[in-house]
Amino acid sequence: MLPMPRPISRRRGPALSSNSPYDVDAMMTPNELRSRFLAFFEKHDHRVVASSPVVPQADPTLLFTNAGMNQFKDLLLGNETRDYTRAASVQKCVRAGGKHNDLDEVGKDGRHLTFFEMLGNWSFGDYYKRESIKWAWDFLLNELKLDKDRLYVTIYKDDDECFDIWTREMDVAPERVLRLGDIEEGDEENFWSMGPTGPCGPCTEIHYDLHPEQGPFTFQEGYDDDRINEIWNLVFMEFNRDEDGTLNPLPMKSVDTGLGLDRAAMVLAERDNVFHTELFTPIFKTLFELLGDDVERDLEVFYKAENFSDYAVIADHVRTVTFAICDGAKFANDGRGYVLRRILRRAVRHGRNLGFKGPFLHKVAATVVEAYGEVYPELRATGQEAGELIRLEEERFFRNLERGLELFEDAAARADAEDQKTLSGDEVFQLHATFGFPPDLTEIMAEERGMSIDWEGYEALWKEHQETSRGKDMYADAAGVGDWVTVEEGSADTFIGYGALEATTTVRKMRKIATGYELLLAQTPFYAESGGQVGDRGQLIGKDGDLVLKVEDTQKAPIGIVHRVSVVKGEPDFKGEFKAVVDTRHRQKTAANHTATHLLHAALRDEVDSAIFQAGSLVAPDRLRFDFSYGKPLTPEELRRIEARVNRQIREHHKVTCHTGVDRDTAVDEMGAMAIFGEKYGDTVRVVEIPGESVELCGGTHVANTGDIGLFRITSESSVAAGIRRIEALTEEGALEAFQNERAQLQKLAELFKSDVANLNDRARAILEDRSRLEREVDSLSQKLANRGADALLDDAAEIDGLKVIATSVAAGTRDQLMAYADNLREKLGQAEAVVLLASEIDEKAALICVVTDAAFKARKVKAGDLINRVSSHVDGRGGGRPTLAQAGGQNPAGIPAAVEAFADAVRDALS
Known part of the structure; x- marks a missing residue:
């Protein structure tokens, strides 16, 4: 077995002071490195903040969270305020797309990763360059005990303030400081940005000499990636880059730093490759x-x-x-x-x-x-x-x-x-x-x-x-989004809609969008889309009723709860009080569907397989969609049992209880609550309980009693991905309407088949059996006609440079019949060098088949796929296949004569 490498060791460095709590000879694990970093900055009055998910929340500009500052974007832009101005975290990052993409470099060197952890500290309008440089230097020299003689620094080209701090206050030799970058020339070295737009600014980087045994090194020799490795980046956020590249000053200067955990572990383990540590x-x-x-x-x-x-x-x-x-x-x-x-x-x-x-x-x-x-x-x-x-x-x-x-x-x-x-x-x-x-x-x-x-x-x-x-771009409506404008200071994430569908509130911030405005409110009864449940709709009414806004959607964002509105009446003026009114019927129907998904989930686990887990959902007022893990289609009997079980729970009128402020461990371990895969939960959670049937962690809105769902009807069951199935269903009046529509459809079918509903199955079966018999007879006749037709086509074959060429349209009702013609021709041609194009109009579309005999392919190198692609453009189609057999389809059957006519020229070109 592979022995574990020795733990990351801390090199001997300058003697520690007598009051140092650390032992120079102690071993440092990655967990200790994380905790020591956070403790160091907590000592310097930084708030320790949890890592945000690697899947960004409500930020369409990012594929993945690629830096610690992503969760602070609105704070850096001045769109948000918090009760702290200094923060530190260990952030999970993925760089595998967009501006920061290291995917293609992984495995080629010992430095790049698609996933890594970033140790970071931030200042939001608090300290700036001097303190961030001082603390980084202190942590590296006195906490990690790195050798000062192996550390080098880079700065942005004209950042003289940084240069002076490093050389005069940190005592770094000037020859160990390298100026890089020139954004005017498109060189963004030592100028960091999160993406093509957003907060950005100059930075200074700290680098480590991985191979001092190679002798003295100076930057004048050129930067050597394999020897001098960046470990810490200190970014000084001064600008916001807009879509045309313009740099606009931020409302405050901030600091964003990142020390890569994997690289720090590499350095501490005296390695030159991030994969050579106990992390891997x-x-x-x-x-x-x-x-x-x-x-x-x-x-x-x-x-x-x-x-x-x-x-x-x-x-x-x-x-x-x-x-x-x-x-x-x-x-x-x-x-x-x-x-x-x-x-x-x-x-x-x-x-x-x-x-x-x-x-x-x-x-x-x-x-x-x-x-x-x-x-x-x-x-x-x-x-x-x-x-x-x-x-x-x-x-x-x-x-x-x-x-x-x-x-x-x-x-x-x-x-x-x-x-x-x-x-x-x-x-x-x-x-x-x-x-x-x-x-x-x-x-x-x-x-x-x-x-x-x-x-x-x-x-x-x-x-x-x-x-x-491609479907609709989920962020299409974001085109032309303006900057947030502060109407009044304060938080904008207070949801009071579990107990109230109306509230008096004020607007905190607003911004213009293509279809109207987006608003942040002091408090809101509108539920923001989450956990698969769509956002609430309704109205915002000005104090005197002169201004009425239609709330078309409600979404969560890092900055708060965002209400997308359009103006129904009046001139937009967002000062003063508004009455927020949720569309009650929209909420009620959505709640019925959400509670039904809980009942559906429980039924699936009990009636089909206890290992099933939820893999996604949509809860809307008009329907519900539930994705779950299962490797095969559900049988009609399983679907019947599931539907019957959910409807039984509805008829039994169970009370739906929502427990709030529950400790997460208590909810899971003692109450047996199920956590839904893909959802994020805090230390305290909300538990939705249907006694004896379902207990789930859930932040959505629900009916007070299962009887309020009325009726449950499964409309479809299908596959959406390997091992993932989907059930779509209706509740309430939608389910009743579905039953009524199906009854009406059955009646129409019975009339069409000249039967009554009770005997419809027998009548349909008899008609299908007659149809199968007739199809067999037609196929038999088609084979006979194909044989006779093949003989006639052979007699009329043209010849090009000794190669038999047959190109014609034939009458065929199906592709199978057309293929029968082709097979008969191939058999009769035997060892002859020949090429064939058969065309037919089938179901109002063009169908082409090209056959190249084995002898023609071997002797003339003619390929069926090349020939059919040359002529399929006449029928607005495209084809492909093997060298000796290719097919094409097209939307323009009127072009069949032109395709047949062009075949001879295609053959001549292929031969030449």
Whole structure:
């Protein structure tokens, strides 16, 4: 087994003062490094703040939380005030997309990670450069005992104040300070920003010499990434960058710092690679165990192994995926879900290099949960569910992996045979769209064979694919959003809507949006969208009734509860009191659907499988949607039992009790409350209880009695992802209307089949049996006609350069019949060198089939796919297939004659 490396040691440095609480010879673990950092800054009057999730909340500009300052964005912008001006935290970060993206660098060097922890301290209009530099220097020299002679500093090009503090007050030799960056020239070295817009400013970085044994080093020799490694960045937030790149002064100057835990651990362990520390050893150990390798390993030999980068990539990527899923992210085909899918598939591919033939990452994820669960309790709370989602995603990819690799090898072999060094965009697209191979993964495999990929061709096809499948951009209404304007000071996150649907309130802040305004209120009865439940709607009415605003949606944001409004009456003036009125019927119907989801969840676990967990939901006034983990479709009998059970609970009129202010441990351990996967909970929680049936942690609104739901009706059950099923349902009047509509539909069907409803099944079965018999007879006749037609087509075949060419339209009712023509022709052509195009209008669309005989393909190198793509444009279509058989479809059957006519020219071009 892999022995644990020695704990991170603190080097001997200057003697500690007699009153120092620390032992110079003590060993420091990563947990101790975290706690010591926080204790140091707490001693300097900083508020210790918990890490925010790696999945940003209400910030469309970010895929992932990429820095500690993300949760303080509105504070830095002056849009928010808190009861502290200094803060410190250990922030979970993911840099795998957007401006800060280290995904492609992981495993290539010992510095980059997609997931890491950032030790940070902040000042919000309090201290500035001098104090932040002084405390950072103090922590590194006197707490971590780093050797001053191995530390170097960089600053922004014209930051003379920083230079003077470092050289005159911190006693750093001027030759150890390097000026970098020039934003006017597009060089943003030592100028930090969170993203393309938002808070930014110059920074100073502290770097560490990893290899002093190589002799004296000065910046005049040039910056050496492999030797001089950045460990701490001190950012001086002075500006807010808008969308056109203009830097506007912030209302106050602030400080944002970041000391990477992984790099600090590396330095303290006297290593030059972040993967050579005990942060990663448990993961490596698990990988060895899963591979069946129980040989004791020498760490130094392992770190130098040829396949170490495979282990490193897996270790990094599994941390990223585990933390993101536990914080509520999901695998998807776009956005952060697609990035996570790419990361997982990259890890799987590296695992295959090590010998894994099936899902393994979910087992490694359990090690991540165990290693970090003490520091981040949310991992232990949702780690089991996250592991299940990871397993399902792995299984999905492994099913396609072998076939995808086989097709990649075929494509690469064809390119080699044709002396091509580039894979076509179409081949890369097919690998991605059909087998889930992200193009960057294909590129890596191509590079291993000395090849590249046609990015331009791929991106054109992928863009076309996305445009046909993309839904509405959830942030589309954010276009033209203005800056927040303060109407009155104060907090804007007080929700009083559990007990009241009306309230008198005032506007704290407002900003203009494309469709109206967004408002923050002193207190609000409007429920903000959360936990799958949509936000409340209603009205805001001015004191004299002269101004009426329609509240169209309510959302949570870091700055507070945001009300999206449009003007119904009057001129916008947001001073003074407003009467806030929730749409009672909208709330009531939504509450009925929310309570129904709790009953549905309980029924699924009791009637189907106790391991089922909620994987997502939508609670709206007109419907509910419930996603859950399960590997196969529910049977009609299971659906019947679930529906019957929920309706029984409704008829029994159970009281729905909401317990507030409950300690989380008490709720889970003593009350047996279920925590919903992907939701975030504080130390105190709200528990919704339906006695004898359901106890869940939930912040949503509910009916007072299950009888208020009225009726429950399942409308559909389907698959939404590998191992994830979805039930859609209705309650109340919507459920009743669904039953009535279905009854009316049955009556119409009975009339259509000349039957009554009671005998409809027997009548429909008899008609279907007659239809099947007739279809068999038609197919038999079609085969006979195809045989006769094939003989006639052979007699009329043209010839081009000795190659038989048949191109014609034929009468076919189905694609199977059209294929029958093609098969008969292929059989009759035998060993002849021939090509065939058959076209037909089927279901008001064009259908094309191209056949190239084996003899023609071998002797003439003519490919069916190339030929059919040349002519399919005439029918507004596109095709593909094997070299000897290809098919195409098109929306324009009127173009069939032109496609047939163009086939001969396509053959001539192919032969030439």
